[in-house]
Amino acid sequence: MSEKFADRLKSIRALRNLTQSELGEKSGLPTSSVAQFETKARKPSFDTLSKLSKALDVSTDYLLGTVDEPKISETGSVFFRNYEQLSSHDQEILQDIVNSMMARKNQKDDKTS
Numbered sequence: 001m002s003e004k005f006a007d008r009l010k011s012i013r014a015l016r017n018l019t020q021s022e023l024g025e026k027s028g029l030p031t032s033s034v035a036q037f038e039t040k041a042r043k044p045s046f047d048t049l050s051k052l053s054k055a056l057d058v059s060t061d062y063l064l065g066t067v068d069e070p071k072i073s074e075t076g077s078v079f080f081r082n083y084e085q086l087s088s089h090d091q092e093i094l095q096d097i098v099n100s101m102m103a104r105k106n107q108k109d110d111k112t113s
Contacts, residue, residue, distance in 0.1 A: 004065030010038045012056050012063070012070060027055035 024031040036042035053060045061067040
């Protein structure tokens with residue numbers, strides 16, 4: 001288990017404005033377990049890790065410290081895995097599409113501001 005887990009758990013819980021008790025309730029875990037995870041006294045099982053990630057709306061990878069973004073949706077994960085399998089030409093086309101979509105989004109955002 002990553003050394004970052006306890007720190008990530010505590011910081012994302014605070015970011016979500018949850019007490020240890022509230023996180024325990026939301027995840028179906030005892031408050032004491034949450035406290036022990038945050039103090040590195042215990043490590044969660046895979047099932048418990050899943051419950052915590054769902055309750056905090058973050059990926060298990062984020063909690064484990066393998067990614068730095070709190071959440072990458074399943075769609076995003078599949079997208080990035082598949083992106084690497086594309087030819088460089090197809091990657092360029094896809095990047096152009098994404099850039100076009102972001103430009104349109106930014107234009108809409110500017111109009112509503």
